[in-house]
Amino acid sequence: MGHRAWFDRGRPIGGAPGARLVRAGRGEWRAIAEDFAAAGARLLALWGQGGEAGEPTVFAAYDAAHGLLIAALGCGAGDDSSSEYPGLQDLFPFAARMQRAVRDLVGLRASAMDPRPWLRHGDGGDYPFVRVAGDGVHEIPVGPVHAGIIEPGHFRFSVVGEKVLRLEQRLGYAHKDIERRFREFDALEGHRLAARVSGDSAVAYAWAYCQALEGASKHEIPPRAAWLRALALELERIENHLGDLGALGNDAGFAFGLTQFSRLKEQVLRASETALGQRYLLDAVAPGGMRVDLSRSGAAVLADTVTAVAAESIELRSIYDEHAGLRDRFAGAGTVTPELAARLGLTGLAGRASGQAQDLRIDRPWAPYDRLGPAKCGATGGDVAARVEQRFEELAESCRLVGRILEGLPAGESIAPPPACEDGFGVGLVEGWRGPVLVALSIGEAGRIRFCHPHDPSWQNWPVLEHAIIGNIVPDFPLINKSFNLSYSGHDL
Amino acid sequence: MLKTLQKIRRVGCVSEPPPAASAAAAAREREALQGRILEILGRALCIRVVDAGSCNACELEINALGNPIYNIEGLGVRFVASPRHADLLLVTGPVTRNMREALLRTYEATPDPKLVVAVGDCAATGGVFGESGESLGRISNVIPVDATIAGCPPSPTRLLAGLLTVIEAARGA
Numbered sequence: 001m002g003h004r005a006w007f008d009r010g011r012p013i014g015g016a017p018g019a020r021l022v023r024a025g026r027g028e029w030r031a032i033a034e035d036f037a038a039a040g041a042r043l044l045a046l047w048g049q050g051g052e053a054g055e056p057t058v059f060a061a062y063d064a065a066h067g068l069l070i071a072a073l074g075c076g077a078g079d080d081s082s083s084e085y086p087g088l089q090d091l092f093p094f095a096a097r098m099q100r101a102v103r104d105l106v107g108l109r110a111s112a113m114d115p116r117p118w119l120r121h122g123d124g125g126d127y128p129f130v131r132v133a134g135d136g137v138h139e140i141p142v143g144p145v146h147a148g149i150i151e152p153g154h155f156r157f158s159v160v161g162e163k164v165l166r167l168e169q170r171l172g173y174a175h176k177d178i179e180r181r182f183r184e185f186d187a188l189e190g191h192r193l194a195a196r197v198s199g200d201s202a203v204a205y206a207w208a209y210c211q212a213l214e215g216a217s218k219h220e221i222p223p224r225a226a227w228l229r230a231l232a233l234e235l236e237r238i239e240n241h242l243g244d245l246g247a248l249g250n251d252a253g254f255a256f257g258l259t260q261f262s263r264l265k266e267q268v269l270r271a272s273e274t275a276l277g278q279r280y281l282l283d284a285v286a287p288g289g290m291r292v293d294l295s296r297s298g299a300a301v302l303a304d305t306v307t308a309v310a311a312e313s314i315e316l317r318s319i320y321d322e323h324a325g326l327r328d329r330f331a332g333a334g335t336v337t338p339e340l341a342a343r344l345g346l347t348g349l350a351g352r353a354s355g356q357a358q359d360l361r362i363d364r365p366w367a368p369y370d371r372l373g374p375a376k377c378g379a380t381g382g383d384v385a386a387r388v389e390q391r392f393e394e395l396a397e398s399c400r401l402v403g404r405i406l407e408g409l410p411a412g413e414s415i416a417p418p419p420a421c422e423d424g425f426g427v428g429l430v431e432g433w434r435g436p437v438l439v440a441l442s443i444g445e446a447g448r449i450r451f452c453h454p455h456d457p458s459w460q461n462w463p464v465l466e467h468a469i470i471g472n473i474v475p476d477f478p479l480i481n482k483s484f485n486l487s488y489s490g491h492d493l
Numbered sequence: 494m495l496k497t498l499q500k501i502r503r504v505g506c507v508s509e510p511p512p513a514a515s516a517a518a519a520a521r522e523r524e525a526l527q528g529r530i531l532e533i534l535g536r537a538l539c540i541r542v543v544d545a546g547s548c549n550a551c552e553l554e555i556n557a558l559g560n561p562i563y564n565i566e567g568l569g570v571r572f573v574a575s576p577r578h579a580d581l582l583l584v585t586g587p588v589t590r591n592m593r594e595a596l597l598r599t600y601e602a603t604p605d606p607k608l609v610v611a612v613g614d615c616a617a618t619g620g621v622f623g624e625s626g627e628s629l630g631r632i633s634n635v636i637p638v639d640a641t642i643a644g645c646p647p648s649p650t651r652l653l654a655g656l657l658t659v660i661e662a663a664r665g666a
């Protein structure tokens with residue numbers, strides 16, 4: 001059965017355009033994965049729903065050329081309860097960690113899975129890291145508390161001299177049991193929590209959540225609301241890229257870069273506060289639209305700021321390009337070839353810098369991106385230099401998009417609150433600055449959240465970082481790590 | 494290099510005076526504050542940041558303190574890489590169960606006298622994540638806290654004002 005046939009069998013679901021849900025029989029779960037892998041489709045997310053929300057079920061979301069398919073496999077309370085569902089880690093390597101998370105969070109086991117806990121560390125016992133044997137090999141443990149102002153995580157390097165032979169990550173330190181917490185919220189309030197799954201991607205998450213909610217309640221938002229959400233999403237992309245470009249310069253010994261880019265970022269944050277009421281837009285996107293509207297004067301402030309930032313970024317880019325010290329540190333560091341990226345499923349910004357030319361805003365445009373026509377940027381170098389270039393390109397494109405949005409912003413309402421929804425399912429999918437953010441939402445009695453799974457693209461990319469560092473030297477790790485800038489909180493749930 | 498220097502010259506000095514903690518303190522200026530920090534400690538104030546499980550937006554605003562507009566280093570405040578060199582722990586997030594031990598160890602490794610400031614609504618109250626088996630809620634559920642700075646996330650201005658209040662109170666004590 002070709003992968004298209006699964007779409008035909010599925011039923012349409014609300015939220016992301018073209019999304020369908022198919023209930024898989026036990027033998028079909030693997031067949032679906034094989035068909036989609038053969039078609040070159042991406043696995044976007046894999047998650048489990050525990051018995052408290054109905055039959056225990058495992059879900060997989062696939063992104064293929066003509067739509068988003070969600071496969072659901074009931075793991076029944078009956079005879080099957082003690083059995084395993086078929087693992088997908090051989091087809092999609094990054095599924096391994098998601099399956100470990102499913103076991104930690106809801107107790108469902110995949111076949112042939114890594115027995116070690118992932119998100120739930122439990123109370124004791126040493127975590128069995130994989131040892132590298134050999135002459136002169138020693139281990140360097142780092143974290144979970146780091147030297148800089150960053151999130152918690154543990155890295156175990158096996159090195160010879162300064163050269164990294166192997167990196168093993170241990171994550172989960174920021175695990176707050178967000179899926180469980182969602183179930184304590186009304187669906188009409190859940191966007192507040194969604195925005196805080198990974199604060200640097202608040203708009204992407206809140207939008208994906210609201211898309212799922214509005215899809216589940218078959219509710220249309222006003223055109224102006226969609227355009228304002230895109231404005232917020234592009235501002236979020238601009239802020240993160242500016243922050244990363246400064247930090248990457250700094251990590252390569254060019255403090256000037258940090259000074260300049262952090263100043264530009266601050267200007268955008270202040271313009272955002274003036275125009276939309278918050279520096280970081282954690283509370284801007286709400287069910288039905290936007291909690292804030294944009295005034296004429298606010299629009300002017302944003303337009304001026306972003307125009308200035310775009311011009312200065314071009315100037316700074318040429319300084320970065322010509323700086324021999326930066327070129328030297330960036331080129332060839334942390335390389336992920338397009339072949340490796342494809343095999344491991346590298347996604348989002350980092351994927352596009354390694355030849356994985358996917359961007360949901362273009363490939364599967366939702367309103368208003370169907371009208372905005374963003375240009376796709378991409379590179380194939382796959383090293384730190386390519387990820388820096390990628391940020392410069394996307395920064396320039398997002399500044400252009402902000403200009404287009406401000407010019408073309410439709411008049412009308414900026415919010416039309418949806419009715420309370422009882423019993424519904426929807427999925428939201430948004431290309432955040434880091435990559436695709438997916439939210440699956442199931443609404444139950446009295447408009448309460450029955451189940452909600454937020455998926456961060458860092459799930460796909462963290463394992464690739466383990467490969468990217470091999471053969472590099474330990475002192476280059478902070479730079480290489482920063483060039484991916486993955487989320488701990490978003491991953492740790 | 495020339496371009497870099499030209500850029501530095503054109504941008505000039507963009508640092509702003511730090512915010513006042515209260516209306517009564519409105520007249521406080523950058524140098525006076527720096528002078529007071531030096532007077533209290535006899536040297537720079539060393540801060541160690543611990544993310545005990547935040548959503549990462551609190552870190553974004555703490556990082557912003559280092560940008561040339563807030564220029565926290567210019568105020569005599571330094572972020573240090575080891576708790577052993579720290580006078581003050583700035584802790585974010587609700588404490589996750591998985592971070593409990595690391596937070597306790599960091600606290601114990603910080604020499605006395607030490608100050609602990611809980612940054613953000615999560616650190617102050619548990620915030621949007623509340624308390625559960627995995628999210629242990631506010632920082633003071635795990636280590637003693639001297640002060641909290643509210644906000645989700647608190648802006649750099651609020652952070653500076655909060656830090657100033659804490660330092661002044663410590664001097665008064």
Ligand code: SF4
Nearest residue numbers: 547548613614615645
């Ligand atoms: S206070 Fe707000 S910004 Fe800070 S960690 Fe909590 S949710 Fe994130």
